[in-house]
Amino acid sequence: MVRRNRGAIRDIAIERMEILFKLGIEAVKNGYTDLAKRYGELLIRISMRNRVKIPKEIKRWICKQCHTIMVPGFNARVRTRRDGKVLRVVTKCLSCGWIHRYQFVVRRGSGRS
Ligand SMILES: [Zn+2]
Structure with a gap:
């Protein structure tokens, strides 16, 4: 099989991931958490199959x-805390209890972690 247009495949994969993500949000809001999990798994599968990274804005909201x-x-709790230049964000998945911490440096120049 010849892949003529890699960019197009990537675009389609990302589009599908975005659709799944939106469906997932709707599912959660309607109480279908099992469905949201299914969408998340599907999203990861699309990413792997097409070797396309999950967009950052989406990846942040998928429980690892x-x-x-x-x-x-x-089904998630988000807390933010400003610590000088650093903004700390803690996301907790209420389905399994997984906690994800990450931080941003608000102003550039002082290095990243
Ligand atoms: Zn989880």
Whole structure:
């Protein structure tokens, strides 16, 4: 099989991931957490099969442990804390209890972690 247009494959994969992500959010809001997990798993599968990275804005909201799509206020808790130049964000998946911490440096120049 010849892949003529890699860019197109990538675009389609990303589009599909975005659709799944939106469906996942709707599912969570409607109480279908099992479905949200299924969408999350599908999203990861699309990413792997097409060797396309999950967009950052989406990846942040997929639980690394149970693969569910996390929606703050529904099945996830998000806390932010400003510590000088650093903004700390803690996301907790309420389905499995997985905690993800990451931080941003608000102002550039002082290095990343
Ligand atoms: Zn989880």
